[in-house]
Amino acid sequence: MTPEEVATDVLIVGAGPAGLTLAALLARYGIDAITVSKFAGTARTPRAHITNQRAMEVYRDLKIEDEVNRIATPSDLMSNNVWATSFAGTEIARLQTWGTSIERQADYDAVSPSRMCNAPQHRLEPVLRASAEGQGADLRFGVELIEITQDEHGVRAVVRDESGVETLIRAQYVVGADGARSTVGEQLGFRFSGESGLGAALNIFLEADLSEYCAHRPGVLYWMTQPGNNYWVGSGTWICVTPFREWVNLSMYDPAEGEPDLSESALIERVRSTIGDDTVDVTIKSVSKWQINHVVAESYQCGRAFLVGDAAHRHPPAGGLGSNTSVQDSFSLAWRLAYVIRGLAGPELLATYDAERQPIGRKVVDRAIESVGNMGPIADALGFAPGQSIAEGWDNLEDLFSATPHGADRRAALEAAIELQHYQFNAHGFEFDLRYESAAVVDDGTDWPRNERDPALYATPSTHPGAPLAHARVQRDSALLSTIDLVGDGVFTLVTGIADGAWREAAATVSSELGVVIRVAQVAVRGEYDDVYGDWTRVRGVGDAGALLVRPDRVVSWRVTEEPEDAVAALRTALGAVLARA
Structure with missing residues (x-):
């Protein structure tokens, strides 16, 4: 048929x-x-x-x-990454993540009106x-x-x-x-x-009320490591789905040593080993296997x-x-x-x-x-190894926290290993900074702004062509908005300064010629969108008569610092280049 x-x-x-x-x-x-x-x-x-x-x-x-x-x-309940032998067992280390620490929260708040969440x-x-x-x-x-x-x-x-x-x-x-x-x-x-198939993993979706062990250290990720098991991420990672009663238990396994037992009794036994409290009720919802690529x-x-x-x-x-x-x-x-x-x-x-x-x-x-490789130094610092007896493992952990020079050296190594995890869990610059180069971006010949801090950890908002428009707080009437709220929505936006008469005329003319909607947003002190805190003035990268052409995906596609001799021709040429229209 x-x-x-x-x-x-x-x-x-x-x-x-x-x-x-x-x-x-x-x-x-x-x-x-x-x-x-x-x-x-x-x-x-x-x-x-x-x-x-x-x-x-x-x-x-x-x-x-x-x-x-x-x-x-919400982000405040995502804060802590915890490493421990079990929920009820010995805590090994703790790290505040996703920009929730006192040191990092302002960094995350400063660059976007949107908050992280789980x-x-x-x-x-x-x-x-x-x-x-x-x-x-x-x-x-x-x-x-x-x-x-x-x-x-x-x-x-x-x-x-x-x-x-x-x-x-x-x-x-x-x-x-x-x-x-x-x-x-x-x-x-x-x-x-x-490469595919670099590792095999097991996800167990389950219910277990662990509020007693999590409420004082709320987080999304709890890393369990026990004597005799240092394979990939140790004895298993607990991912909080609903605080603190719904979880995914993730563990790695070596297929060369056989596939894991997926019977309910075996799964519950696996889960209980890293809870450390047999009185907690566990309900298995589903189980799945996947591989690392x-x-x-x-x-x-x-x-x-x-x-x-x-x-x-x-x-x-x-x-x-x-x-x-x-x-x-x-x-x-x-x-x-x-x-x-x-x-x-x-x-x-x-x-x-x-x-x-x-x-x-x-x-x-x-x-x-x-980031997966960077977890290795934690296992090395803990000294857990395959073939190690349970007694040897616990003796090793006791030595780690002992009041001895050797214990102090080991704790310093553990601290360095935990600090390395910032590049996975507080890598704000890597997550946030986008620097596009293509024919849909008209380069203005200037250098990208440099961050004197670690660019992987700290974001660098800018208006450089190829970057998403920087966030700044602005006010219209009595409403506080973000500059990113003025752009997007499937249309181009021309962001101008206080001296924008020529730009408004240019936007109307070029929009009519090319059939492309060009919205105009004047952002300035006492402008249409009032730069009440001076945030925009500090980051805008253009003068009062300059302008930014922002694409529908909120990326700056063209920037001119001051008003050109012919604003209509300049805007027409820029938009034509971005849209691949000769």
């Missing part, structure tokens, strides 16, 4: 955080898209959970930031789904991609629903958001570099096909970079697809997605693997 045939502008394959974010954005931009997922619905287990400020800013643009915060654990994937995805469907997105769950091909004219995909009915979907473009085993990536010839697509574009999320970059969860990077991929791609499909940009604009996001993906997979 000939399959039913439907047509659309964009086919999105996969409905995880990346796919649903893209579906919501394209629907909002008025682009016809079909999203298919082979799964019956959204995620049923927590999976990804750490949600950083850049991802929250995407949700802010989608107008769902408050809803994400509602289903998430949004487990099985709670986040329904919020994204509701956002997409609320804007009219066509989401089709229980529909699997079977076959896909492309030519210079478009994409041809055969999908099959749960009842076996096949449909032929013709689209201008396809986006693979279908995870680490991407059918889009495999069938359309994307090339990947790196270090893989990135060599290009995020192949003809009319694009990759986002885990389809493009695959790495361990260290640093919580996975879903955060994924939704930013979609934020970066969505506006480009919309502008090209609507005829507002040349097709060459699409190539700038790969130019900007692929280097980010490569850095992320490398950073995640490095």
Whole structure:
């Protein structure tokens, strides 16, 4: 039987955080898209959970930031990383993370109006789904991609629903958001570099009320390490899903020594060993196995096909970079697809997605693997080793905390190992700073700002072309806003200073000529958006008559420090270059 045939502008394959974010954005931009997922619905287990400020800013643009915060654990309950022999056992070390320490909180507050949170994937995805469907997105769950091909004219995909009915979907473009085993990536010839199967892991989703052991040291991650076990992350990592009664217990295992026993009794025994209190009731909800990869697509574009999320970059969860990077991929791609499909940009604009996001993906997979390696010095400092007897292990731990010169030396080594974890859990600069270089950014010939502190740990907000617009507090009427609230929403924005008469005229003229909406936002002391604290003046990087052209993804695409001789011509040339319009 000939399959039913439907047509659309964009086919999105996969409905995880990346796919649903893209579906919501394209629907909002008025682009016809079909999203298919082979799964019956959204995620049923927590999976990804750490949600950083850049991802929250995407949700802010989608107008769902408050809803994400509602289903998430707030940052103050994410604070502590704890290393211990068990919840009830000896605490080994503690580190405040995700910018919650006294030393780091102001750094995080200063650069974004959005706060970090812990949004487990099985709670986040329904919020994204509701956002997409609320804007009219066509989401089709229980529909699997079977076959896909492309030519210079478009994409041809055969999908099959749960009842076996096949449909032929013709689209201008396809986006693979279908995870680490991407059918889009495999069938359309994307090339990947790196290694797969570097480690095997077990996730046990469970309920256990551990409030007694966590309320005084609230956190998301509790690392358990015991004598005789230093394999990868030790005896198991506890990930808090709902404080402090719902968890994921993660442990690594060596397949060469056999697969783990997945019976309920064995799982409960495994879990109880790191609780340290047999009176705590444990309920196993589900169990799954997965592997550690270090893989990135060599290009995020192949003809009319694009990759986002885990389809493009695959790495361990260290640093919580996975879903955060994924939704930013979609934020970066969505506006480009919309502008090209609507005829507002040349097709060459699409190539700038790969130019900007692929280097980010490569850095992320490398950073995640490095963070896993940085856990090794903790095990070395503790002195736990395979083959060690239980008695030897506890004697070793007692020596660590002894009032002896040897104990002091060992504690210094442990402290250094814990300090190294800042590069995983307080790597604000790595998480937050984006520096794009592509044809969709008009370089102004200036150097990027330098951070005298460690750039991996400390963010450097700026208005340099290729950077997301810096956050500053501004006021309109009696409402306090952020500068990032003045840009985005799928349109270009010209951010001006107090002397903006020529820029307003230029924006109106160029907008009319090119058919592209250019919003104008005057940010200045006593301006339309009042720089009441002087935040903007300190970071703006332009004079009173200068201007910034900000893309729909909130990235500065062009900067001019003072008013040029012909503002209309300057803006026309800049926007034409960004949109690949000769």
